[in-house]
Amino acid sequence: MSEEERNILKRIGQSTVEFIYGMAGHDMTRYALKTRGSMEHLFILITMGDLLGVPILPPYYSLRLLPYVVPQISTWKRRMLREKDLTDALA
Amino acid sequence: MNAIIVLLLAALGIGVGYFLYARNIDRNIVQPNPDKATPAKMYMDGVDFTPASRNVLFGYQFKSVAALAPLTGPVIAVQWGWLPALLWILLGVFFIGWAQDYGAMIMGVRREGETMGALSYKLISPRARTILMIFIYFYLLLIMGAFGNAVGKVLMTNPKVPFGIIAVVLMGMLAGQMTYKYRQDIILTSIVTVVLTFVGIWISTLPFMSNLFSAIYGLPESPKILLGNTQAQVIGTLLMIIFCYLGAVLPIWSFAQPVNYVSFWIVTLGMVGGVIGLLIWHPGMGDFPAVTQFTTASGPLWPMLFVTIACGAISGWHSLVSTSGTARQLEKETDALPVGGGAMFLEGAFAIIAFLTATVAFGGWQGYQDAGGAGAALAVFAGGLAQFLNRIGVPLVFGTAYGSVFLTIMAVTIMQLVVRFMRVASAELIGDSVPVMKNIHVGSIVALLLTLLFVWVIPWLAIWGAFGGANQLMAGLALLLIALWLMSEGRSHNWAFYPAIFMIVTDLAALLYIAYTNLLVKLPAAATGQAALAAALVGIICLVLVVAALVLIWDGWQAIQRTRAVKPAKA
Numbered sequence: 186m187s188e189e190e191r192n193i194l195k196r197i198g199q200s201t202v203e204f205i206y207g208m209a210g211h212d213m214t215r216y217a218l219k220t221r222g223s224m225e226h227l228f229i230l231i232t233m234g235d236l237l238g239v240p241i242l243p244p245y246y247s248l249r250l251l252p253y254v255v256p257q258i259s260t261w262k263r264r265m266l267r268e269k270d271l272t273d274a275l276a
Numbered sequence: 277m278n279a280i281i282v283l284l285l286a287a288l289g290i291g292v293g294y295f296l297y298a299r300n301i302d303r304n305i306v307q308p309n310p311d312k313a314t315p316a317k318m319y320m321d322g323v324d325f326t327p328a329s330r331n332v333l334f335g336y337q338f339k340s341v342a343a344l345a346p347l348t349g350p351v352i353a354v355q356w357g358w359l360p361a362l363l364w365i366l367l368g369v370f371f372i373g374w375a376q377d378y379g380a381m382i383m384g385v386r387r388e389g390e391t392m393g394a395l396s397y398k399l400i401s402p403r404a405r406t407i408l409m410i411f412i413y414f415y416l417l418l419i420m421g422a423f424g425n426a427v428g429k430v431l432m433t434n435p436k437v438p439f440g441i442i443a444v445v446l447m448g449m450l451a452g453q454m455t456y457k458y459r460q461d462i463i464l465t466s467i468v469t470v471v472l473t474f475v476g477i478w479i480s481t482l483p484f485m486s487n488l489f490s491a492i493y494g495l496p497e498s499p500k501i502l503l504g505n506t507q508a509q510v511i512g513t514l515l516m517i518i519f520c521y522l523g524a525v526l527p528i529w530s531f532a533q534p535v536n537y538v539s540f541w542i543v544t545l546g547m548v549g550g551v552i553g554l555l556i557w558h559p560g561m562g563d564f565p566a567v568t569q570f571t572t573a574s575g576p577l578w579p580m581l582f583v584t585i586a587c588g589a590i591s592g593w594h595s596l597v598s599t600s601g602t603a604r605q606l607e608k609e610t611d612a613l614p615v616g617g618g619a620m621f622l623e624g625a626f627a628i629i630a631f632l633t634a635t636v637a638f639g640g641w642q643g644y645q646d647a648g649g650a651g652a653a654l655a656v657f658a659g660g661l662a663q664f665l666n667r668i669g670v671p672l673v674f675g676t677a678y679g680s681v682f683l684t685i686m687a688v689t690i691m692q693l694v695v696r697f698m699r700v701a702s703a704e705l706i707g708d709s710v711p712v713m714k715n716i717h718v719g720s721i722v723a724l725l726l727t728l729l730f731v732w733v734i735p736w737l738a739i740w741g742a743f744g745g746a747n748q749l750m751a752g753l754a755l756l757l758i759a760l761w762l763m764s765e766g767r768s769h770n771w772a773f774y775p776a777i778f779m780i781v782t783d784l785a786a787l788l789y790i791a792y793t794n795l796l797v798k799l800p801a802a803a804t805g806q807a808a809l810a811a812a813l814v815g816i817i818c819l820v821l822v823v824a825a826l827v828l829i830w831d832g833w834q835a836i837q838r839t840r841a842v843k844p845a846k847a
Binding site: 212213260 | 319324328331333391392408536596597600
């Protein structure tokens with residue numbers, strides 16, 4: 186069997202494994218990631234609510250935590266401010 | 277006609293549909309750009325927007341769209357003969373089904389990951405979103421009624437089935453604990469739980485277990501104890517309701533997801549085994565007629581055939597999954613065709629297998645009628661699958677119980693998620709005025725009580741037609757939205773617009789026909805209060821759906837006029 190044929194077989198095998206994972210486990214992985222992401226965003230809302238005009242924690246503590254939260258602020262703001270409706274809950 | 281010829285025809289239809297028609301529209305009209313950032317990349321937040329590989333999403337999309345309907349619809353529809361059913365599956369998926377799934381997905385990607393609600397708000401009118409929500413709520417209620425009817429009043433009444441379902445649930449919960457609490461290897465978890473589930477299904481077929489459930493059900497002559505339902509149907513429905521309640525209120529990692537995971541293996545292995553058995557056996561249709569008569573117990577061929585076979589040809593549910601779920605995970609625009617279109621063509625193949633369980637597994641028309649016919653479509657599918665599995669050495673008794681468990685878990689895994697959604701919907705819609713609806717137990721119980729009402733009161737074929745009509749009309753509205761989006765971008769829109777018109781006209785006709793037969797024929801002739809209630813419920817819901825759809829269509833038409841007046845430059 187040539188190298189090219191082996192590569193083709195390898196790709197088919199890999200695609201099949203990914204397809205089965207997509208049917209069997211992707212939902213579970215996605216849900217775990219979503220749960221973690223939601224918890225992180227909730228934490229940022231509590232600590233950095235000032236950025237959205239929702240002051241919850243005194244600014245002193247917010248500023249102490251700010252360096253740790255900076256990498257996530259843009260995605261957090263985007264998600265918090267995005268308009269949602271019930272069809273969001275369908276997937 | 278021989279089963280192999282049907283499979284070859286299906287393969288040809290799918291091949292030509294995907295590689296010529298769909299790919300031509302994808303390349304020449306939609307023109308996806310693999311280098312353009314998708315919402316999954318642009319807005320990645322680790323929650324709603326996360327990129328995933330094409331193969332993973334293909335599996336995810338297929339699993340999300342394939343439920344009970346593609347398996348049940350074809351078995352009911354062959355009552356008009358095998359030819360109309362086969363033609364609708366092949367032509368429906370060829371011209372309409374993939375176009376909706378793919379169109380909704382690529383529209384979601386190009387419109388920054390917006391859902392159907394947001395898209396209807398922006399492309400049609402502000403009130404369109406509210407009407408769509410009402411439409412979706414009733415549609416979900418009909419899913420619960422149709423699937424619940426199938427499970428509670430048919431599948432669970434077989435005393436060889438309930439312990440198999442209990443085994444699936446217990447092994448699903450064990451899989452959840454092993455994965456999340458004890459952090460066991462997923463391969464070990466899968467082998468242990470799937471093997472034990474099969475052992476459970478086998479135990480459910482043993483005489484001592486089936487005798488136990490026969491005694492509980494009051495068989496062999498199960499007495500009628502509530503609203504004309506037998507003791508077996510009442511207990512079977514209550515078991516299903518308990519399952520859905522647990523799925524709706526328990527943490528999703530501990531119940532709904534691991535049960536779905538174990539169910540996936542049970543269903544996949546059954547389907548693969550069935551297809552292998554079918555290929556080995558490859559029987560013919562015998563005396564099964566190509567066309568029986570224009571009007572059957574389900575109504576006239578047009579429009580009723582087109583709502584009886586729903587998901588196997590086209591389904592509105594897919595547009596919701598494609599926009600809210602998959603469009604937000606696509607890594608490249610070019611993945612939309614293999615994921616959205618590919619999954620729909622595969623589901624068409626799924627429907628063809630179901631079609632063959634009815635037409636070839638029992639040797640012909642008389643065998644189909646003896647197995648129960650359209651009125652017992654689920655028993656026909658389970659029996660047909662058992663016949664196929666028998667060709668690879670699976671005993672018929674085990675195969676029939678396995679087929680019933682297979683169908684039951686396909687239905688209830690969707691139902692538990694629908695109850696979750698209905699709970700959220702009722703909390704959002706009326707939670708402020710009725711605060712108790714925000715309680716998860718109250719919201720779930722209300723949704724399940726409505727389900728019980730539908731299941732115990734309305735006959736199976738009546739609710740299946742209404743569910744199919746709502747489902748297909750949802751698809752027609754999604755296609756209208758896709759056509760509107762294509763117009764707004766100055767692209768050719770006929771491939772979505774004409775299917776939208778066909779689906780909307782057909783489904784409105786179907787819903788009006790169901791409303792007419794229920795409100796003006798069955799209701800005046802109803803001999804009991806229950807029959808009158810069933811006819812009134814189905815008729816009124818169909819009318820509500822028709823009115824909601826007409827308002828959406830009117831607003832959609834106005835939006836089309838606005839879009840035409842603007843005449844945008846080709847994107």
